[in-house]
Amino acid sequence: MSSVTIEARHEAWPLREAFVISRGAKTAADVVVVEAIDGAHRGRGEAVPYARYGETVEGVIETIRSAAVHISSHADLTRFLKPGAALNALDCAFWDLESKRTGIAVSARAGLPHPIAKITAFTLSLDTPSVMAEKAARVPHLSLLKLKLGGTGDDLRMQAVRQARPDAHLLVDANEAWTTETIGAFLTAAVECDIELIEQPLPAGHDDILADIPHPVPLCAxxxxxxxxxxxxxxxxxxxxxxxxxxxxxLTGAMRLVAEARRHGLKIMIGSMVATSLAAAPAMLLAPYADWIDLDGPLLLARDREHGLHIENGIIQPPDPQLWG
Structure with missing residues (x-):
């Protein structure tokens, strides 16, 4: 590959309304966009710094710029970068660049199945039970809802949303907010509310108890x-x-993770942070392996990118090559 120029920048995309989880709230999707430029061809990738692990927009951009002087090809990335937002943005930019240069879709280059459409979960931010129920009732055309939970009162939140949407498939995400003292009662409530899946009920590193208790509802790490x-x-x-x-x-690391999880019989959710269609597009290539996908970031934005993912009635179509891949 000829010389590659790497550019990185911060973009802020306003949300339709505040996005609230147990650890805080945001009103915009702050993303890092990378462009890998090789002559007439330009590949793009987008990532979201993960504050939970100390990542910031400024820090991720500096990491990318520092690594860029050592990188001339896709194969160089993991020599200089560890998994995280910086590696994600660069990895996806190089996949896109290689696709643009060769005219071969990323799915074909990566040996992935032909891209498919899939129903995505639609996220309801953490709020009072009545507000979450009202928001669930506002989207009767969306069949898969994901509830952000936060600890005290989560049983009431699940009950209220289930009452408002008896027809919906419901997933919940506790974002590490439950405790060893509360998880039993919340699992019981989840069963009564016909919840399909519970994400990360206990804090990472303090979830040993999960090996010793029944899972009446599947638990997702x-x-x-x-x-x-x-x-x-x-x-x-x-x-x-x-x-x-x-x-x-x-995408490279995610493919390895999917393969290893499937080898051990674990079910797969494909998710993303709150971001634009450019971030969700690479993840959509993994949809054929997914039991659930949670790629509703574009639906949470006040506006999305040009050539954004087409989402209708909760069904996401594969990305337009003009967007990515």
Whole structure:
């Protein structure tokens, strides 16, 4: 490959409304966009710095710029970068660049199945039970809802949303907010509310108890899983993994994580941070392996990118090559 120029920048994309989880709220998607430029061809990648692990927009951009002087090809990335937002943005930019240069879709170059459309979860931010129920009732055309929970009152939140949407498939994400004292009662409530999946009920590193209690509802690791190297530690504790490119280190790392999780019989959720269609597009290539996908970031934005993912009635179509891949 000829010389590659790497550029990185911060972009802020306003949200339709505040996005609230147990750790805080945001009103914009702050993303890092990377462009890998090789003559007439330009590949793009987008990542979201993960504050939970000390990442910042400024820090990720500096990491990318520092690594860029050593990088001339896709193969160089993991020599200089660890899994995280910086590696994700660069990895996806190089996949896109190689696709643009060769005219071969990323799915074909990566040996992935032909891209498919898939129903995405639509996220309801953490709020009072009545507000969450009202928001669920506003989207009767969306069949898969994901509830952000936060600890005290989560049983009431699940009950209120279930009453408002008896027809919906419901997932919940506790974002590490439950405790060893409360998890039993919340699991009981989840069963009564016909919840399909519970994400990260306990804090990562403090979830040993999950190996010793029944799982009447399948449990999905999120903060407890980053890369394929973590899978062995999850066995017996979790039934599924949430694969996010920002944690895994891009599409390359996410493919390894999916393969390792499937090898051990774990179910797959494909997720992302709150970001634009450019971040969700690479993750969509993993949809054929997914039991659930949670790529509703574009639906949460006040506006999305040009050639953004087409989402209608909760069904996401594969990305337009003009966007990515």
């Amino acid at each position: 999120d903060e407890s899983v980053h890369t394929a190297d973590n899978i062995e530690t999850l066995l017996g504790r979790y039934d599924a993994v949430n694969v996010k490119l920002d944690k895994a280190g891009g």
